Amino acid sequence: MQLHAEPAGTVDSPRRAAPEPLLSLHGIGKRFLAVTALQGVSFELRRGEVHAVCGENGAGKSTLMKIVSGQLQPDEGHIAFKGTRTRFASTREAEAAGIAMIHQELNLVPHLSVAENIFLAREPRRGWWIDRAKLQAGATACLQRLGVDIAPAQQVRTLSVAQRQMVEIAKALSLNAEVLIMDEPTSSLTETETAQLFKVIHELKRAGVGVVYISHRLDEMAHIVDRVTVLRDGRHVSTDDFAATTVDSIVERMVGRPLEDKFPPATRVPTTEVLMSVRGLARKQVFEGIGFELRRGEILGFAGLLGAGRTEAARAVFGADLPDAGTVQLGDQVLRIRSPRDAIRHGIAYLSEDRKHDGLAIDMPLVHNVSMANMAAVSGRAGFIRFKDEEASARRFVDSLAIRTPSARQLVRLLSGGNQQKVVIAKWLFRDSRVLFFDEPTRGIDVGAKYAIYQLLDELAAQGIGVVLISSELPEILGMTDRVAVFHAGHITGTLDTRSTSQEEIMHFASGRPARAAA
Known part of the structure; x- marks a missing residue:
């Protein structure tokens, strides 16, 4: 990932680390019925550092941070904050003390505005009434700090997942915390948004804020991380200066074995047979003129920046949002899709980027x-x-x-x-299913599990199934797809052969410039 950010551990260290850790955890243990989530885990965070916590899904990362932020209570061990032994009975207590957490699973109220979500339960008041002017001004300042163009008055339910992620980050920044826990903050962000977030993290480091950073995007950590702790199966494995280790060694400690390649060798052999053809797909003020072909046995990528129309086009094909115009043809049959039920009946499936809202019944087994x-x-x-x-x-x-x-x-x-x-x-x-749309399928998934999912995608394509992979991670697009349709401002600006393209060329088309200028 090509991000322009300051090197970790250099210009962001105007203050010497305090002799006493800002936050320390000693021998933390946590069980859920018969499952041991954490056992004897210790961890320290210094002022002005970014400390990464890595591990596979289920390693205990989020559980550990939920204990720090007051959502869970440890069964064993204790926490010290600024040298004082403490235990937070709720997130409100932790936030009042100066500890805030940005959750991987977004905790926003859909029917409230962006501003109301950022300052939920902390609204500025004028007597008995909410001071709407201050509320809007405060939200605008937080959003501008992140460099995002989201209206404070807009309802959260109308935002994309990436936009909601930025609102969640803005909400945490508004707390002016001394410890900021970021759980997969870039999982749904594009490279541009990630670079802007990293600028904010560098500002926080200079201000002496301690940042705990949890991410499965290990390559991006070199831009911000000072130290890294690895957990496996609820136990502490190692803590190192990030500059003294490598991504490969971190992965090996995470999974307990060497992981040779990020992407599996392709077993699929795409054909020239057109499985699905989409023509003139349009939805007013969202996208127009969307057209692409999906061949039997191939993985077609959808790439583009935030709001480019990738997800919206897929939802329209699936019938989740009805288009105003356009045709969808599967084989020789022109389909009439008015709802997801119609799409499923014809063999079209869509894996949503928002699994909690659109993909799962979370209170069911x-x-x-x-x-x-x-x-x-x-x-x-x-x-x-x-x-x-x-x-x-x-x-x-x-x-x-x-x-x-x-x-x-x-x-x-x-x-x-x-x-x-x-x-x-x-x-x-x-x-x-004959056609599968996978919208950010590896969002929030560790490197070992990603590899297994990549193998599944390849196997599905090898069986003759058409796979569309929508991803914000360009290395994933390049490593897994056969062709990539690049979106910009509701249009497809180019469809490229993955084997003969590059991240730079994809970003060129994603910026709305279909013809590369001569070097």
């Missing part, structure tokens, strides 16, 4: 989430569910996708974010 898009496969003639067949099907995907869960009956909301994503994938794999 894993087993029901896997079967919900294909109930006929586990039901008898009278319509009654064959529960043994349903559980056997779910167990098959638990094993093949390495979903970490104590049981197929586990509630989905109790799984880690990465394991939740695997459940969504399992749901669509259980459905006999």
Whole structure:
């Protein structure tokens, strides 16, 4: 990833680290029924440093940070903040003390405005009434600091996932915390937005704020991280200066074995047969003139900047948002898709980038989430569910996708974010689909699990299924796709052969310049 940021551990260290850690955790343990999430974990954060916490999904990263931020209480061990032993009974207590957390799973109120979400329960007041002018001004200042163009009065439910992520970050910045925990803050951001966030992180370091940074995008850490701690299976594995280690060694400690390649060798052989053809797809003020072909057995990438129309076009094909014009043809048949049910019936599936809202029933067990898009496969003639067949099907995907869960009956909301994503994938794999749209399928998933998902995508394509991969990570696009359609401002500016293109050329088209200027 080509980001322009200051090197970690150099210009951002005007203050010497305090002799006493800003935050320290000693022997932290946490259990959930029969599952041990953390065991004897110790951790320190200094003033003015960015300390990365790495590990596979289920390693205990988010659980550890939820203990720091007051969402959970440890069963063992203790926390010291600014030299004083403490325990936070709630997030409000932690925030009042100066500890704020940006969550991987966004905690925003959809029907409230951006400004109301940023200052929720902390609204500026004039007597009994909310001071709307100050509320708008404060929100505008936070958003401008992040360099994002989002109206403070806009309702959160109308925003994309990436825009909601920026609102979540703005909300945390508004707290002026001394410790800021960032759990996968860039998982849905483009490179441009990530670079802007890194500028803000450098400002926080200069101000003496301690930042705990959790991310599966290990390559980006070199721009901001000072030290890195690795967790595996709820235990502390190592803590090192980031400059003294390598990404490969971090990955090896995370997964407990060497990981030779980021992407599996392709087994698919794309054909020239057009499986799906989309022509003249348009939705007023969102996108227009969208046209692409998906060939049997290929992985087609959708790339582009925030708001370019990638997700919106996929949702229109799937019937989640109705287009104003355009045709979708599958094989020789022109489809009439008025709802997701129509698309599913024709063999088109869509894995949403917002798994909690669009992909999962989080208060239902894993087993029901896997079967919900294909109930006929586990039901008898009278319509009654064959529960043994349903559980056997779910167990098959638990094993093949390495979903970490104590049981197929586990509630989905109790799984880690990465394991939740695997459940969504399992749901669509259980459905006999001819075309699969995967919208940010590896968002919030560790490197080992990513590799397994990449293998699945390749295997699906090798079976003759058409796969569309929508991703903000250009290395992922280059490593996994055969061709890439590049979006800009609601249009496709170019469709490139992945083998003969580059990140720079893709970004050129994503910026709306279809013809490269001569060197």
